[in-house]
Amino acid sequence: xxxxxxxxxxxxxxxxxxxxxxxxxxxxxxxxxxxxxxxxxxxxxxxxxxxxxxxxxxxxxxxxxxxxxxxxxxxxxxxxxxxxxxxxxxxxxxxxxxxxxxxxxxxxxxxxxxxxxxxxxxxxxxxxxxxxxxxxxxxxxxxxxxxxxxxxxxxxxxxxxxxxxxxxxxxxxxx
Numbered sequence: 001x002x003x004x005x006x007x008x009x010x011x012x013x014x015x016x017x018x019x020x021x022x023x024x025x026x027x028x029x030x031x032x033x034x035x036x037x038x039x040x041x042x043x044x045x046x047x048x049x050x051x052x053x054x055x056x057x058x059x060x061x062x063x064x065x066x067x068x069x070x071x072x073x074x075x076x077x078x079x080x081x082x083x084x085x086x087x088x089x090x091x092x093x094x095x096x097x098x099x100x101x102x103x104x105x106x107x108x109x110x111x112x113x114x115x116x117x118x119x120x121x122x123x124x125x126x127x128x129x130x131x132x133x134x135x136x137x138x139x140x141x142x143x144x145x146x147x148x149x150x151x152x153x154x155x156x157x158x159x160x161x162x163x164x165x166x167x168x169x170x171x172x173x174x175x
Contacts, residue, residue, distance in 0.1 A: 090118035
């Protein structure tokens, strides 16, 4: 690691068990990596799932991000826990595991999915300030403008928080 870097700050990207090459390609752009570097991140670790796009691995030459990837892991909790920022697909399992661990989260919605309930969930949680929500084409802009201090901690003590969030989003009356 370069002497001018105090410590490694890692961004962990997960697509879950499916394929979301559009997300991997978006995070692998020069512009997105520059946005992450401008926020002080030094390392990018990408879980590819079943994707067919493979980013270029780098060691952080010339002050850029160190980039590495893998396809699957039996348990990604360790990667989530050690990350300084998580960028995730909009699967509910990945979202809630990351929120439960108290990690800052950018959820990227896969608009290619039919009947996209994931979009509704991600947007409802973003409205409540638990995470940031982006699309692949807005990821760079979301990173540049995100203020991690504006995120609220996810209420672990209330298992009904998800139900309340969804009910509020759908316009059901509060109990």
